[in-house]
Amino acid sequence: MKNHKQELLVRMQRQYHRKHPWRLNHNGLYVPHSYNETRPDSLSRWDDVGFILNGRRIIVWWQHPRHVYGSAIDEQSWVEAGPGPQDDWLLDGTTTNYKRVGKSRKKIVSYTTRQPSAEQEAHYKQLRLIRERLTAEGIDLEVNASWKRERLNWATGISLIVPLEVRNEVELAQVASLARRLLVGQTTLEKEFPGYRYGKNEWIKEQKAAAK
Structure with a gap:
């Protein structure tokens, strides 16, 4: 039995490649x-690397x-450090910097973020120490060689771990x-x-x- 969805994706991949070399x-x-x-x-x-196979794009991640x-x-490291204080210092309290354009107009040229709180700084320090410890000691994990294919509407994606x-x-x-x-x-x-x-x-x- 034909898989019409997969056949459609194949046609879309070839069409995309013809129009976007x-x-x-x-x-x-x-x-x-x-x-x-x-x-x-x-x-x-x-x-990442890509190549053409049977008139279709293959992208390898x-x-x-x-x-x-x-x-x-x-x-x-993030799990062991915990969520930390709910202090979105990168966005909250941001100052907008303007530059004058002419006599009556101005445009945005940059943003200045405030410094993280003392609690946030302490959390980052704890996170850094945990990461340094785990990096030195390692963790109980084994990674095998693996690959997985994924059909997209513009290419076939290959996730490859080797x-x-x-x-x-x-x-x-x-x-x-x-x-x-x-x-x-x-x-x-x-x-x-x-x-x-x-x-x-x-x-x-x-x-x-x-x-x-």
Whole structure:
């Protein structure tokens, strides 16, 4: 039985691509980010890359497992710190700054926010200390290699979590190649990264190496 919704999405993807062509590099990849300031030995966290498959756009949202692990540490830090005082200092009490335009008119040029309260400052300090402790100690979490496909009306999105390093366009092309091979069934993550797990030991090891 045909899935009319999926067929509609496929047609919409192809129509969108025809009307809004991507700027692709010489390898046929959409590269949204620059690597001019990326060190060749840096530890990667996330990136995006796109390519064309069967006349449709594929956009890959890649994360290294260490980025997923680090995000989990941030979330746990907020949980342990608690909600804190209900003091929206970024918006409440904002001062609007104007600049004169002519004799009788003026325009908004900037906003000045007030300082956070003492209670809010104390909460931020507690949050920072908790995050520093969890970053040094690690948390009980294991991140597996995974991927998930999502059909959008303009592209097929691939959420990909794999232990690759992406510091230049050559390494980014490896992410695109893996995503393409996964899509067409030429490989699996178990074949590419058999038994892979990223956990506390890997996190602490990288933290100690970065501190040297």
